[in-house]
Amino acid sequence: MSEESNSGDGDGQPVGIPRLSRRRLLQTTGTLAALSGLGSTAVASEHDTDDHHVADLVPTSDATHSATTSGPWTDSATWDNGVPNDGARVHVPSGVTVTVDANPSARLHWVRIDGTLRAATSQTAELQVDTLITTQDSAIQLGTESDPVGPSSELTITFIDRGPIDESWDPERKTRGLVAAGTVEVHGAAKTPHATLAHHPMAGDSALELDATPTNWRAGDALVVPGVSPQENHDEEVTVASVTGSTVQLEETLQYDHVPPAGGLDSYALNLERHVRLRSESTEMKRRGHVMIMSPGSTIRYAGLYELGRTDKSIPFSNPAYKESEIRNDGVFDLDVNDNRRARYALHYHKTGPRTDVEPHDATGCVVAPRTRGNGWKGSPGWGFVNHQSSAHVHDCVSYKVLGSHFQTETGVELGSFVNNFALRSAGSGDDPDFREVVAWADHANRPLIDDYGHNGIGFWLHGPLVLNRDNVAAGQRNHGFAYWNRAIGDYVPDEVDDPAIPPSELEREIEESDIGRHRGTIPNVPAPYADDRPSEQYNVAPGSAGPNVAEFAHATDTADDGTVFVDEGSIPIRDIGNTAFACGSGMEVMNHMRGAGSQMDRQTDYYGLIKDYTAWNIGQRDGESDLPDTQIYQNGDLSFEFPRGTGIGLAMRYASHLKVVNPRLIGVGEGVGITHNMRAEGMVIEDATIENWSSGIGALTDGLMEIRNPTFSNIQNYEINIRGEQILAGNPTTKMWDVDDGYEIYMNPSDDIHTDWDREYWLDDRRVYFEDVAPGDAETDPRLVGGRIEPGSSDTAAVETAINVGGSSYTVGDGTEFQADTGYSGGTTASTGDPIAGTDDDALYQSERYGDFSYDISVADGTYDVVLHFAETYWTADGDRVFDVLVNGDEAITDLDVHGAVGHGAALVRTISGVDASDGTLTVSFNTDADNALLNGIEVVTA
Numbered sequence: 046m047s048e049e050s051n052s053g054d055g056d057g058q059p060v061g062i063p064r065l066s067r068r069r070l071l072q073t074t075g076t077l078a079a080l081s082g083l084g085s086t087a088v089a090s091e092h093d094t095d096d097h098h099v100a101d102l103v104p105t106s107d108a109t110h111s112a113t114t115s116g117p118w119t120d121s122a123t124w125d126n127g128v129p130n131d132g133a134r135v136h137v138p139s140g141v142t143v144t145v146d147a148n149p150s151a152r153l154h155w156v157r158i159d160g161t162l163r164a165a166t167s168q169t170a171e172l173q174v175d176t177l178i179t180t181q182d183s184a185i186q187l188g189t190e191s192d193p194v195g196p197s198s199e200l201t202i203t204f205i206d207r208g209p210i211d212e213s214w215d216p217e218r219k220t221r222g223l224v225a226a227g228t229v230e231v232h233g234a235a236k237t238p239h240a241t242l243a244h245h246p247m248a249g250d251s252a253l254e255l256d257a258t259p260t261n262w263r264a265g266d267a268l269v270v271p272g273v274s275p276q277e278n279h280d281e282e283v284t285v286a287s288v289t290g291s292t293v294q295l296e297e298t299l300q301y302d303h304v305p306p307a308g309g310l311d312s313y314a315l316n317l318e319r320h321v322r323l324r325s326e327s328t329e330m331k332r333r334g335h336v337m338i339m340s341p342g343s344t345i346r347y348a349g350l351y352e353l354g355r356t357d358k359s360i361p362f363s364n365p366a367y368k369e370s371e372i373r374n375d376g377v378f379d380l381d382v383n384d385n386r387r388a389r390y391a392l393h394y395h396k397t398g399p400r401t402d403v404e405p406h407d408a409t410g411c412v413v414a415p416r417t418r419g420n421g422w423k424g425s426p427g428w429g430f431v432n433h434q435s436s437a438h439v440h441d442c443v444s445y446k447v448l449g450s451h452f453q454t455e456t457g458v459e460l461g462s463f464v465n466n467f468a469l470r471s472a473g474s475g476d477d478p479d480f481r482e483v484v485a486w487a488d489h490a491n492r493p494l495i496d497d498y499g500h501n502g503i504g505f506w507l508h509g510p511l512v513l514n515r516d517n518v519a520a521g522q523r524n525h526g527f528a529y530w531n532r533a534i535g536d537y538v539p540d541e542v543d544d545p546a547i548p549p550s551e552l553e554r555e556i557e558e559s560d561i562g563r564h565r566g567t568i569p570n571v572p573a574p575y576a577d578d579r580p581s582e583q584y585n586v587a588p589g590s591a592g593p594n595v596a597e598f599a600h601a602t603d604t605a606d607d608g609t610v611f612v613d614e615g616s617i618p619i620r621d622i623g624n625t626a627f628a629c630g631s632g633m634e635v636m637n638h639m640r641g642a643g644s645q646m647d648r649q650t651d652y653y654g655l656i657k658d659y660t661a662w663n664i665g666q667r668d669g670e671s672d673l674p675d676t677q678i679y680q681n682g683d684l685s686f687e688f689p690r691g692t693g694i695g696l697a698m699r700y701a702s703h704l705k706v707v708n709p710r711l712i713g714v715g716e717g718v719g720i721t722h723n724m725r726a727e728g729m730v731i732e733d734a735t736i737e738n739w740s741s742g743i744g745a746l747t748d749g750l751m752e753i754r755n756p757t758f759s760n761i762q763n764y765e766i767n768i769r770g771e772q773i774l775a776g777n778p779t780t781k782m783w784d785v786d787d788g789y790e791i792y793m794n795p796s797d798d799i800h801t802d803w804d805r806e807y808w809l810d811d812r813r814v815y816f817e818d819v820a821p822g823d824a825e826t827d828p829r830l831v832g833g834r835i836e837p838g839s840s841d842t843a844a845v846e847t848a849i850n851v852g853g854s855s856y857t858v859g860d861g862t863e864f865q866a867d868t869g870y871s872g873g874t875t876a877s878t879g880d881p882i883a884g885t886d887d888d889a890l891y892q893s894e895r896y897g898d899f900s901y902d903i904s905v906a907d908g909t910y911d912v913v914l915h916f917a918e919t920y921w922t923a924d925g926d927r928v929f930d931v932l933v934n935g936d937e938a939i940t941d942l943d944v945h946g947a948v949g950h951g952a953a954l955v956r957t958i959s960g961v962d963a964s965d966g967t968l969t970v971s972f973n974t975d976a977d978n979a980l981l982n983g984i985e986v987v988t989a
Contacts, residue, residue: 330355342406478690498530524673573609916956
């Protein structure tokens with residue numbers, strides 16, 4: 046059996062690292078990863094017996110040309126047999142440095158690097174080679190930070206098409222590309238990878254106005270302007286004619302409008318050109334190149350990876366992770382082992398160690414894309430940027446036209462970050478994301494896993510919680526913009542964990558490899574210190590509050606001999622900040638999150654997984670979609686699909702628990718649902734949600750605690766909040782709602798669950814709510830409740846202690862709150878406008894303001910308060926023109942507030958700072974300015 050039959054993505058250890066002795070693991074054998082230290086790994090495998098490594102495919106004894114001294118590639122004195130010619134097999138020995146200066150080189154069979162391969166940064170060069178292999182102590186240095194390739198030069202490595210990969214030479218099809226076990230350092234000239242536009246492009250435009258002058262955009266560069274329609278692909282591939290400041294003239298005229306549906310949303314342009322280019326000559330599926338990095342600490346900056354990857358996510362992979370012989374003979378799985386091997390991706394960090402003591406990889410400003418010159422423009426058939434059992438920071442990168450998933454973590458234990466990346470356009474497999482978990486979906490319970498995922502058209506697929514996901518954009522995805530799939534697969538168990546799991550109660554046998562995937566949370570595969578409540582820029586852990594160590598609530602734990610506690614990755618909270626999805630089938634799905642974390646987390650909402658400042662717009666099914674399910678909620682509360690998943694969802698929570706969603710803005714296309722969950726969700730908090738243009742707003746009935754605070758809805762066709770009993774199937778639901786406006790409807794339908802013995806509670810503004818068929822006789826109607834009744838009495842609404850119309854005279858708003866004339870201020874300047882204000886019926890409150898360097902001291906009794914601040918940007922007309930922080934009692938409460946960026950020009954914005962303690966009779970509101978001047982329109986101080 047080949048080494049690619051291992052679990053995971055199927056390759057063995059890094060080139061040049063010897064295989065160590067194996068040990069028993071879960072009644073199977075495994076290979077001990079060669080990297081040492083905290084978190085060293087045992088890689089589960091039933092068949093890992095082949096000691097054949099990639100380096101053995103390119104033995105030095107088969108070389109036709111060997112470098113004998115350091116020097117230029119084109120200098121015959123560098124070589125023992127003259128400059129390498131067509132078909133050459135080239136060896137660069139240890140201690141020798143060869144500088145690529147050919148333009149182009151001969152068409153080479155392979156190059157093996159035991160020494161150093163370097164680029165001539167000041168001249169354009171091309172290396173044409175089928176396979177480039179580097180061994181453990183080697184180095185590839187294509188530019189340096191101080192001396193990058195470009196902008197006046199270019200280096201290309203072309204993985205040439207010498208016909209079908211020779212399986213008699215390479216039976217596991219690892220060649221045709223770069224496989225690097227040594228040091229990798231790549232520096233192309235810096236280039237702005239993607240830009241926000243100052244004005245939304247329109248059909249007929251032949252220029253783009255960026256919000257800032259781009260770095261190194263040049264005539265001839267290939268750009269993409271992302272389309273904004275979820276139904277059709279309106280991405281436009283254009284060419285730069287010239288650049289003057291922030292204005293980019295195009296050679297073409299745009300054919301479509303690229304205008305978002307509301308203010309405060311952005312349009313973009315992506316630059317696909319880089320000065321270091323790694324590319325496939327062939328776009329034929331099985332003859333394409335790939336890049337696999339097998340040693341930690343690589344640096345790849347501003348490189349282009351074009352038409353790379355040959356693992357095809359339109360079909361299942363052909364070397365299953367578990368029980369291969371059983372699967373291959375089951376009468377359902379019909380692929381030969383080499384039909385579609387795993388692990389051949391555009392840029393793949395492969396098993397270099399998911400540990401904090403391993404130097405992380407750095408990918409900055411790179412692009413995975415179709416080739417930008419000539420015909421073809423197919424893109425990658427599988428995954429783009431892949432972190433597999435590694436630590437990697439992928440920042441400011443672009444991925445365009447990837448079929449399966451653009452940015453991927455593979456096992457669930459990966460470390461690092463995805464920050465400020467852009468994923469555009471995926472065709473997807475057409476399969477539901479769950480359907481390749483096993484060979485045949487219809488026989489899920491009785492068939493072994495193949496664990497094939499990330500195939501359905503995804504921007505960012507995170508298989509675990511430890512990679513920080515922040516400020517990214519996903520557009521044009523067939524299925525989800527973002528997917529969290531917190532379910533470990535069985536290719537990684539820490540070596541320190543000797544007895545990692547107890548068989549699930551329903552099993553009457555020893556647990557085995559396939560159960561690692563099927564039964565979530567059974568394997569303690571992450572050191573607990575990685576998952577404590579100590580978030581940082583480098584490592585994504587709990588949501589940011591001092592609280593219980595994750596080991597106190599994890600479903601599975603194990604204590605190693607050295608005292609280190611390991612926990613299952615499925616119990617660790619996610620942290621998702623500031624991400625955006627648009628023109629996608631669905632926005633975000635969270636699966637298996639903290640499922641089984643235990644009663645210690647019940648209602649401990651401060652320690653839930655966190656999704657904050659998430660934006661999704663123009664979310665809906667593409668025209669002609671007949672494969673992926675479409676989620677709809679109709680007037681009677683019925684779902685058009687058995688479980689809410691597929692397309693038409695802003696944010697979905699399935700088989701997941703303990704999730705907190707703060708300040709999401711979700712805009713649909715008139716169908717689907719803004720936020721929903723399936724029947725096995727437990728515990729969800731939604732604060733300050735803005736949900737627009739959906740069939741239904743929020744599905745609001747999970748097992749455990751569901752909280753909804755201060756939602757804002759508009760253009761919801763059916764019901765703003767939907768409570769339907771049978772959608773959880775079992776459990777003890779508590780749904781609590783606050784500040785739901787009178788104009789919104791809460792639909793209550795118990796269905797057949799009304800007579801169950803569940804412990805259930807429903808609350809609205811701290812008053813009990815009942816299904817009307819079982820409501821007490823004294824329960825009252827409420828205009829917000831459809832099918833429900835509320836207990837008598839008045840809601841315990843908070844008292845407004847002080848309200849100030851900043852910069853203006855006294856004013857009474859529509860709910861009766863009296864705002865006194867401006868008082869309590871120090872510094873600043875007042876201004877006013879007569880322009881109308883969107884998003885409010887109280888325009889006058891937002892038409893006066895104070896701006897500049899100022900603060901407010903407000904006299905209050907000692908106690909705890911909520912501070913409600915009102916803003917409107919009536920001067921600036923672009924995002925980023927005014928940015929400031931808000932401090933309350935000297936503590937930063939709101940960071941980098943951009944009113945225009947949040948709601949656009951001339952629109953009301955309300956921000957609430959909860960739980961402010963006042964102990965000296967004064968509450969102080971002040972500001973730090975980042976751009977222009979701080980501003981404020983109104984203040985309310987409300988008893989908490």
